[in-house]
Amino acid sequence: MADLTVDCVNQTCPIPLVETRKAIIAAKKGQTIEIIGTHPASKKEIPMAAEAMKLKLLKITENNGVWHITLQK
Amino acid sequence: MYGTSRYRNKMAKATIILHSGDLDKIYSALIIGNGALAMGMGCSIYFTFWGLQRLRKGKLSGGPLSKMNLLGLGALLVKQRMKKANVASLERLMKDYRELGGKVIACEMTMEIMGLKRKDLDESLITEYGAVGTYINEARYSDITLFI
Numbered sequence: 001m002a003d004l005t006v007d008c009v010n011q012t013c014p015i016p017l018v019e020t021r022k023a024i025i026a027a028k029k030g031q032t033i034e035i036i037g038t039h040p041a042s043k044k045e046i047p048m049a050a051e052a053m054k055l056k057l058l059k060i061t062e063n064n065g066v067w068h069i070t071l072q073k
Numbered sequence: 074m075y076g077t078s079r080y081r082n083k084m085a086k087a088t089i090i091l092h093s094g095d096l097d098k099i100y101s102a103l104i105i106g107n108g109a110l111a112m113g114m115g116c117s118i119y120f121t122f123w124g125l126q127r128l129r130k131g132k133l134s135g136g137p138l139s140k141m142n143l144l145g146l147g148a149l150l151v152k153q154r155m156k157k158a159n160v161a162s163l164e165r166l167m168k169d170y171r172e173l174g175g176k177v178i179a180c181e182m183t184m185e186i187m188g189l190k191r192k193d194l195d196e197s198l199i200t201e202y203g204a205v206g207t208y209i210n211e212a213r214y215s216d217i218t219l220f221i
Contacts, residue, residue: 010159011159011161012158012160012161013104014111015161017107017108017112018169020111021110021111021112021113021173022172022173025173045112049111049113052112053112
């Protein structure tokens with residue numbers, strides 16, 4: 001279970017990125033953030049943002065169009 | 074902030090001039106601005122000419138929709154489509170943009186030309202007032218700069 005959860009199901013660009021960024025700001029170093037969404041481009045772009053901000057990408061899974069991304073600050 | 078700029082000792086940054094007041098263009102500017110902030114960059118949007126009109130009290134959304142206007146029908150249609158696609162409102166995008174540290178700069182020269190006073194604008198949206206020198210001074214150290 002992640003320390004913070006961001007639910008972006010049915011949200012479109014740029015909300016998943018924006019809500020992820022808010023959670024990254026709110027998280028303490030070492031905490032994990034799980035983002036759940038359905039917007040296909042965000043599944044690719046959230047890991048890009050994580051890399052740019054030097055966050056660790058722990059896990060990506062997808063089932064029936066719903067993806068889960070776990071990051072660590 | 075995280076992003077590394079190609080300019081030494083500077084935070085990675087996007088600087089956008091919003092010259093147009095068209096609904097679709099302001100959407101573009103705020104979506105790109107939010108994207109830059111979300112990906113760890115800083116961002117400034119300079120509202121000038123028709124773009125500045127969007128900072129007048131109560132004028133952020135509404136009004137003409139660029140070339141697809143069709144006597145107002147185009148704007149209505151696109152707004153309906155946007156709602157169906159669950160696109161965020163301009164008010165929401167502006168709120169997120171400010172919350173993530175985005176700067177909104179109102180062009181003072183446009184204010185003079187259009188006879189606008191600070192009290193005519195929604196001052197709660199504006200971070201600072203500036204002219205071309207302010208823009209150049211930021212743009213010269215920006216990794217992305219756009220004119221919309």
